[in-house]
Amino acid sequence: MSRILTVRGGVPLKGRVLVRGAKNLVPKAMVAALLGNAPSTLRNVPELKDVEVVTSLLQIHGVTVVKDPVTGDLTMDPANAKTASSSEINTHAGDSRIPILLCGPLIHSIGHAFIPDLGGCKIGDRPIDYHLDVLRKFGAVVDKTGTGILISAPTGLKGTKISLPYPSVGATEQVLLSATRAEGITELSGAATEPEIIDLIAILQKMGAIISVQTDRTIRIEGVKELGGYVHTALPDRNESASWASAALVTGGDIYVEGASQRDMMTFVNTFRKIGGGMDIHDDGIRFYHPGGDLKPLVLETDVHPGFMTDWQQPLVVALTQAQGVSIVHETVYENRFGFTEALTRMGANIQLHRECLGSVPCRFGQRNFIHSAVISGSTPLRGTTIDIPDLRGGFSHMIAALAAEGTSTVTGIDIISRGYERFTAKLEGLGADFDVHDSKQALVKG
Template identity: 50%
Template sequence: MEAMKITGGNPLKGKIRAQGAKNATTKLLVASLLSDKPCRFYNVPNIVEIEVTVAMCQEIGMQVAWDKEAKVMEVVTKELNTSYIPQRFSGANRIPILMIGALLGRTDQDIIVPVAGGDLIGKRPIDFHLDSLRKLGATIEFREMKRQGAYFAQAHNGLKGTVIHLPYPSVGATENTILAAVTARGVTEIKNAAMEPEIVDLILFLQKLGANITLDVDRTIRIHGTRRFYEVEHSIIPDRIESASWAMAAIATKGEIFIEDAKHQDMITFLNKLREIGGGYSVKKDGIKFYYDGPLQGGLHLETDVHPGFMTDWQQPFVVLLTQATGSSVVHETVYENRFGYTDILKEMGADITLFKQCLGGKDCRFASQSFPHSLIVKGATPLACKDIHVPDLRAGFAYVMAALIAEGTSTITGLPFLDRGYEALDQKLIDLGAMIDRVEIDQRPEEYVYPQMTKPMQSVALGV
């Protein structure tokens, strides 16, 4: 099993380029299944999450040519070989459930997808997805199958546009509803929709593909159904989570990193909070420079929220950063109820963190009357000590890497497949920035999830785009 040995104490200094957004790329690949036209994507990150999504799409007929060095991927799904996503993808990620929205307008056959997976950060119910798709005219039911069961969906009578009000601006439910509405008859309105940059990127791609979609300032997305599609070229937006991760690592290690292509407008809330604690940054024409600008000051109140609020995926490394800030700070997690599990390891490393079940925020959130520890107080600045760590999920994984970079001594981190899901060439970038790390083989073999691998070779496609 592979492990990463990190010796803390070295400031990270240098230049890296922001990778393409994981959470945009996977959804764009699924969206391309709506049509039989070729699509060419630029700035595609070479990460495991993309490999798994490609493998899923290949199972049902997508042809793929991926130049990983050039970060270019060409895809076309001329026809569907099947509408069944194999059970081996059960729990791989959150993508299978989105296949329903994309395929309802492409096939009259039953669509069968395994249960959704992803990081263990709290419940991620798909009720909003299913309710919206049913309102559009789909029939969906869950059936026990082999290990975990699967969802069966069909729309033999076609989909029809309607008004859908989401109880919560769920990113996944918004994406699934958009994908289904593109080929529905008439007009679909999604109210209280999520408006994350990755959703806007999806909408831009679908507009190029042939969809007629508008966004209103009141979180309403309006889609006019169509069946006429076009070839597409699309450049994937930079990953705002990865950019923020490296920004925090630079400041926590008292270093300086220039992140080429980091997108200012997608990181406004993060940058405000960074400046509140004294973190340094400078926006340039081709990216953002992040640097240590003197001792960090706590006294911060941070509340995660849907966009344009503070991203839940920025929260874990920011808590590590707050362990190095003088004073007490409050973090209130309102998106997922079980996202503070990673703090146990940080406390063992020396962090002063206390969890609360109450809402320590400006307003009560949907977890207010439940017994989930979804608020915390972190006191700093505290030195951190090295530790052997097993990564439980993607974002906690980077928080642990960051903690190891500032800890005294050498930490051993296992569970690297979770990190490889979302961070491209993580260990090489760390080395290039001056970190003292080695990726090694060790004998210890804790239980960990192994992602499904591609079962079909890459197929070249003639696009002419």
């Protein structure tokens, strides 16, 4: 049953939150366990919907998954990997896009893979064409059925040369998971090099893979016949860390984000300081706070790593509505990431959306009629309203806008947020937020 939040805004968020393993790594690290001939143990695992989905997908494919009741560590044993029925996969996959990444490991372990129609956040096309093209390059046969796609490789996957037209994180992960046990050498040019990708490479190396990363976004993988297990501590979630930082700014608060890593957030740290945010950086986390006075406008352009992450953009846009002056944001990663601003406009924000590239360099969405630039004029007081959450990062952004707004907001669709933010309502409660949680029939759950 879906949950509804009634949020009474105007209360600064203050306190401490713990950020654990990255949503953009942990499910992929779990999938990698399928490649081994021995159990793997993953540490620093957050309680997320995507983790539950991958756990179920692994289990129906015969992988034993054991969760430590004290630490939450996951141990995965692929010794009895097997075929799962399409109906089981459909049932357990839900609207997750993770199943596409099981294809390479499943082909290596049982000879074939099936993926259902895929969902995911409504922030752009995000086609799986890259993934299918990659698998075909390895020699896989792709057959579309009425309920999904069946992928097989009668003679096994073979090393190949692949050039990505855009440094897609998902396609890079697909290559890594498919190439490590493919016969021969794979060379991937135009690869994504996000910290989560590097951490996945570290995991695969622990298992026995031979992978080198070149300075020109080229990754070279020498295939091996078999891999072992791994023991690995997932890197912390830099997206969640940045979201709480923006929440501190928007609400005039002070939040210590335990687990936040400066090394993986350097571009965000620079931007946070430019807008006027205060921070103290420590070995075990970062304190983010509003130091008082006016926030400053800025010109911001999202990009692939090491640029400003697209997932950091939406929460920061809420903060920019409170800056004195005109800010410009140019989104170059996803073509439909400004849909969340409609709710902000209803709350009183002054945001104009444009099809033109309002950045320093024209991007791939220019001249293609995508609304991918925003002009934010501030500061504007925000007022409570009714909000239906459209996607993960936009949903968190709506939440912090509601927490900063004057009056009461009703927020529906909050279960989407649990895909990427561990125990977020409990964390909000610990930071002093004033809200109630109801189910869709209005029975009070907690508050």
